Amino acid sequence: MRTKTNDGRFFEDYAVGQVINHAVPRTVKMGERALYHMLYPARHALYSSDQFAQTCGMPFSPLDDMIAFHVVFGKTVPDVSLNAIANLGYAEGRWHLPVWPGDTLRSRSEVIGVKQNSNGKSGVVWVRTTGLNQNDETVMDYVRWVMVRKRDPEADAPEPVVPDLAKVVAPDTLVIPRGLDFTNYDFTLAGEPHRWGDYEVGETIDHVDGVTIEEAEHMMATRLWQNTAKVHFDTSARPDGSRLIYGGHVISMARTLSFNGLANAQMIVGLNGGAHANPCVSGDTVRAWSEVLDKAETSAPGVGAIRLRLVATKGGAPFDLRGEDGKYLPNVLLDLDYWALMPV
Amino acid sequence: MRTKTNDGRFFEDYAVGQVINHAVPRTVKMGERALYHMLYPARHALYSSDQFAQTCGMPFSPLDDMIAFHVVFGKTVPDVSLNAIANLGYAEGRWHLPVWPGDTLRSRSEVIGVKQNSNGKSGVVWVRTTGLNQNDETVMDYVRWVMVRKRDPEADAPEPVVPDLAKVVAPDTLVIPRGLDFTNYDFTLAGEPHRWGDYEVGETIDHVDGVTIEEAEHMMATRLWQNTAKVHFDTSARPDGSRLIYGGHVISMARTLSFNGLANAQMIVGLNGGAHANPCVSGDTVRAWSEVLDKAETSAPGVGAIRLRLVATKGGAPFDLRGEDGKYLPNVLLDLDYWALMPV
């Protein structure tokens, strides 16, 4: 009688071209949104008010962009990152469709790269993950790569395949939600007067506010997305007895803190890249700053795209990112590169 | 390039007659109610069961009275109390309409008083805040006053205007929800047999139960209402490293604890006054006691109004409120004065 428990895949279990249909589809409704707004200081008006969303051309308010990401990501964990040593990066992420209350999300990943590490004990796996709704429509997709342990260090190394990934999602390939129209945008209700034209490439913004993280909150957030990685929940899983906080919790915390200065960066539509620079644990006080990396026009009325670096920290001065050695400073938690939509 | 971050208003930014339309309207649904019942021991049957609400003449169960207050209050924080030193009081509060799932709430405040303190460093600002729904109907309004820092201590003092506020909301001005009818009230399902006629003015009730407060809970509650005041979230915001608990968290905790002895005080309809007597921090065990201050008949069938003092404590004996010096005892957290509706 063999064990029925899933102990996850190891490096040698992946091969380029494999397609993994991840388990446990999830129907999301307004309860999940209420929770998101309890767990994070979420205030972007398009994701808060049906009426505001309607003045922006939407039928009503969709679920927050990062809810889609977390649900899609969470489903991949048992198949992709249960034995991961590190979550190394993201690329080529796009939001294709808003998620509406009542949608059922599931995830599928294709292995697009494998490369054994020189130590022979682990390797890097690249997957392109697609989130699908109940109509088999893509709601989002992105590439991520993780370092995964080998089950058997003696196993042969596979032929290395390293995918050629875009450094940035080309702005003309961003998907603008159907009907989106910012020509009647209400800046007072949105919370800030700054429009797309007011931001300059190179500009930096200190988002000022900080949140000290609690164990209960990050575990509830991570569980909500059905992400089961042991290190987030079990104090005996790591030598120092701390629970490692899900990187997505830091992303959502930083993104929602960035409201203060970027209240009109309403919708995330592209994920160019991202690094979880240092671990975050309970008791850390998370702050955020942003840098405007680029701007682009879109075909939608009144809608501009803005490319932002979003940095989360647990101390240190805003705008400090790397040391003289080129490495992330120890207080940097996250360095994310994304496209958002703003009123022009 | 000036900063885009909101650092809040200071005392000299307020002038009598100003109207502030607060940002980020919020659509509330049953998810928010589920959260309220997770964060507080809420058990008043009218806010728990559609069927119970129907026997009381309502189409179904509305969102809890205090959800309306918290959402309306939360929106005012970035404009009114980000630089507040203290939340000094409430008056003339009335609930005008129940909040139904799907309603979108926003807030507007009018400055009705300003008075610089004698130290020249701060002043008191009075605002009348109105919560509106998507049909521009008033769901509640109340006056509150806060002590706010000056940006520039050298700035001139404005002409002092101190509004003349009613000590008590006159019971004949309380708004009874349309259709409310307690003639078929089910005392068994409500949880207690005591009717309006059973309470005597001067009577005191010890609500017995206590809840020890956790950081994660008060932060989630406060965030849920999109209240962004730093002191609630950031351990570096106060010299002692503690997070100050949102006064509204204490109000909701005390109100819901008061079920035990006041299970039939179903709906709050008037807020006569209130003081946050001492700070509450994580680890405090909150208890509550009430005193019947007054009673009034209403025009609705079977419905009586009861005026209650609700006191929250973090220790000490019930019914002790002030010391010999007339000041609140150090264990008193809250002294609230409100009108509720009960079956006669």
Add this chain to the structure above:
Amino acid sequence: MRTKTNDGRFFEDYAVGQVINHAVPRTVKMGERALYHMLYPARHALYSSDQFAQTCGMPFSPLDDMIAFHVVFGKTVPDVSLNAIANLGYAEGRWHLPVWPGDTLRSRSEVIGVKQNSNGKSGVVWVRTTGLNQNDETVMDYVRWVMVRKRDPEADAPEPVVPDLAKVVAPDTLVIPRGLDFTNYDFTLAGEPHRWGDYEVGETIDHVDGVTIEEAEHMMATRLWQNTAKVHFDTSARPDGSRLIYGGHVISMARTLSFNGLANAQMIVGLNGGAHANPCVSGDTVRAWSEVLDKAETSAPGVGAIRLRLVATKGGAPFDLRGEDGKYLPNVLLDLDYWALMPV
């Protein structure tokens, strides 16, 4: 003027044949489900996805089986276990109807046994509790017995009545939800390939994952079910200052952890017995293991019943249950015996 606060019933307040209609009916919706999936690592697909539920013959996804149990149980606490010394056992539990969003649940208990303890200070009370929906249909029922303090140790002992309870719910009396059909069951989406036929009586499964429990989480879970027992919330209620975790929190944590190895044990339909072997407090890391106790066929297409022992621990080796003295080992938290439905 007598006190209006409920101090609970004592042993001498119970008599065989009494029927108690418990207070505060509760309308549950998808918000409660979202919370359940935030508080526990719930992943059984039938309770996660409307589409998955539809392929199993249901109109859409019902609320999790244990939500029904917790809501029904919570209502009984003020009348049954406020003065309980210990929750001794469960028997003859059956789920009769799925709970759908919008259902309003209430509870009724009949006293079916009383027996004073030899010390004269307390006694055991048996109640059969029925959970009803808004149509007065039974959604679940079960027997539990508790040890309750006497108000007056001098009070006469009642005639002892000890009910004759079935050791196991007979599998042919289990209620299969109308329409349930596992012939089109999607094992990939469900998360594991193991079907009813793959499990052998006597087989044991270590569910591997662990969750370290936080105060905020267990209090929110317990409050969500309107369970008001002081020991769960108030650090001053127990001599050691710890808050005792609601036994149902441990049940739900263990049941959801058991997904890993029992992902296809979709629905709990029978509760044969259960013991809360040792107290659980914040900081404990809960793990779970299961043993297959029995299997039975059902009349529903593709649906088999499996009888499982579910053991929750806070340490120690999996599959260890009792010491040489026959008593539960100190690390055992829960020993539950239930029937679930699986695809054959």
